[in-house]
Amino acid sequence: MTITIDKNSGFCFGVINAIKAAEEYLKEHHTLYCLGDIVHNNEELKRLTGIGLKIITPEQFKNLQHTTVLIRAHGEPPVTYKIAKANNITLIDATCQVVAKLQQRIKSDVENNPDTQILIAGKAGHAEVEGLLGQTKENGKVISTIQDLENVDYSKPAKLYAQTTQNAEKYAKFETKIYKNYRKNNNEALIEIHNTICKRVSNRAKEIKEFASQFDAVLFVSDNKSSNGLFLYEICKKQNPESYFISSSNQLNFIDFKNINTVGICGATSTPVWLMTSIAEKLRVG
Numbered sequence: 001m002t003i004t005i006d007k008n009s010g011f012c013f014g015v016i017n018a019i020k021a022a023e024e025y026l027k028e029h030h031t032l033y034c035l036g037d038i039v040h041n042n043e044e045l046k047r048l049t050g051i052g053l054k055i056i057t058p059e060q061f062k063n064l065q066h067t068t069v070l071i072r073a074h075g076e077p078p079v080t081y082k083i084a085k086a087n088n089i090t091l092i093d094a095t096c097q098v099v100a101k102l103q104q105r106i107k108s109d110v111e112n113n114p115d116t117q118i119l120i121a122g123k124a125g126h127a128e129v130e131g132l133l134g135q136t137k138e139n140g141k142v143i144s145t146i147q148d149l150e151n152v153d154y155s156k157p158a159k160l161y162a163q164t165t166q167n168a169e170k171y172a173k174f175e176t177k178i179y180k181n182y183r184k185n186n187n188e189a190l191i192e193i194h195n196t197i198c199k200r201v202s203n204r205a206k207e208i209k210e211f212a213s214q215f216d217a218v219l220f221v222s223d224n225k226s227s228n229g230l231f232l233y234e235i236c237k238k239q240n241p242e243s244y245f246i247s248s249s250n251q252l253n254f255i256d257f258k259n260i261n262t263v264g265i266c267g268a269t270s271t272p273v274w275l276m277t278s279i280a281e282k283l284r285v286g
């Protein structure tokens with residue numbers, strides 16, 4: 001059997017930087033707190049908690065004092081920095097530079113044009129979205145579904161931004177609909193649409209489609225917690241019905257590899273390369 005690991009799968013640079021920052025700190029200290037999952041992948045979390053990373057909730061964060069906490073790639077709202085200052089918490093800020101730039105952009109929009117509605121297309125409650133909303137001084141709205149567009153005031157200016165990991169097809173639907181609604185009100189000059197989906201994510205759908213079509217079977221390695229993973233798996237499955245979603249090598253036992261000569265292994269931006277490699281090894285050994 002020929003096994004190929006997709007060279008484009010694996011952590012994005014934002015996640016790589018956050019993990020590197022945690023590993024560096026843990027070389028010299030026993031413990032490091034991280035506000036929320038550093039990556040949406042249980043196997044990688046197990047590895048990192050094994051070397052001293054402790055994942056904490058926002059509630060637990062509020063109760064900490066005089067310690068060090070890592071901010072993951074998704075970023076955090078300003079209130080987190082305020083709490084850290086008040087509680088004498090040193091932050092290792094691993095907010096991805098792409099997310100940090102988007103936060104800055106929204107912050108300056110709100111400062112310069114306080115009447116403009118800031119619309120963030122993304123998943124309600126997602127850490128990155130919360131971080132972006134935090135810059136809007138309560139003047140932001142999350143757009144998760146087409147129905148959410150009914151809450152926009154079409155007589156007032158608005159700027160539409162995307163969560164960096166937003167699904168491009170879904171975002172295109174929001175763009176079309178919001179533009180139409182403004183147009184209906186003869187106010188199309190009032191809407192500004194910005195495509196702020198991270199390039200590392202927007203190219204993946206096309207790449208994964210091409211990859212999946214080359215093999216008899218595809219093992220898509222991810223975690224149920226990764227929405228980007230679930231979305232990319234759907235694309236794989238559509239392209240190649242012999243696609244399987246697995247989270248660890250233990251699940252290989254449930255797949256029938258009879259008549260399968262070529263296998264492609266791929267994953268999301270939250271899938272560690274070591275995990276794909278260990279799955280390939282296990283498959284080779286049989």
Ligand code: SF4
Nearest residue numbers: 012014096098164198
């Ligand atoms: S997906 Fe893009 S924006 Fe998000 S953390 Fe990774 S590199 Fe940064």
